[in-house]
Amino acid sequence: MDDLCPDDASVHQESLRLLAEAAEYLGRLPPNALTRDMKVKIEAHLTRPGALVHRNRLETVAKDQEWCARVAAGNAFTGFSRLTPIGLPVVQCLVIRGAVNLRSPVHDEAIKRGDLERADRFATEIGREVAGGLRIELREVHEVLDKGMLQSWPRAA
Numbered sequence: 001m002d003d004l005c006p007d008d009a010s011v012h013q014e015s016l017r018l019l020a021e022a023a024e025y026l027g028r029l030p031p032n033a034l035t036r037d038m039k040v041k042i043e044a045h046l047t048r049p050g051a052l053v054h055r056n057r058l059e060t061v062a063k064d065q066e067w068c069a070r071v072a073a074g075n076a077f078t079g080f081s082r083l084t085p086i087g088l089p090v091v092q093c094l095v096i097r098g099a100v101n102l103r104s105p106v107h108d109e110a111i112k113r114g115d116l117e118r119a120d121r122f123a124t125e126i127g128r129e130v131a132g133g134l135r136i137e138l139r140e141v142h143e144v145l146d147k148g149m150l151q152s153w154p155r156a157a
Contacts, residue, residue, distance in 0.1 A: 012058050077138035093136045
């Protein structure tokens with residue numbers, strides 16, 4: 001499914017939304033065996049376990065495709081505040097079309113390792129840095145060269 005054309009996932013999602021809207025509409029019509037049966041058939045299709053898994057996967061693919069399209073359209077920049085001795089950015093920044101996204105890979109790594117005390121220390125330190133004014137030099141994101149970095153970001157932007 002990852003090889004869908006850029007618009008396939010969003011088109012499929014729109015079709016599923018349209019089906020759900022049709023079922024809702026049929027439910028508002030005066031009671032009738034034909035409309036009731038069609039509504040039940042559509043709802044059964046939309047709530048099939050396999051269909052739910054497929055729909056969730058399509059949503060993920062659509063978000064990824066939208067994310068990549070934003071980056072490909074330009075106006076995407078990235079940078080970091082400083083690196084730890086092991087090379088992790090303390091604060092990393094991604095700007096896409098005017099939206100600023102910040103995260104802390106070093107904090108995330110401490111959480112993954114289960115070192116909550118260290119994660120809390122990083123969070124406090126990062127908060128102080130931000131409160132004191134944090135400068136991050138940005139560079140333009142390159143879709144191919146920065147692919148790994150982009151894939152590691154939550155698709156919130």
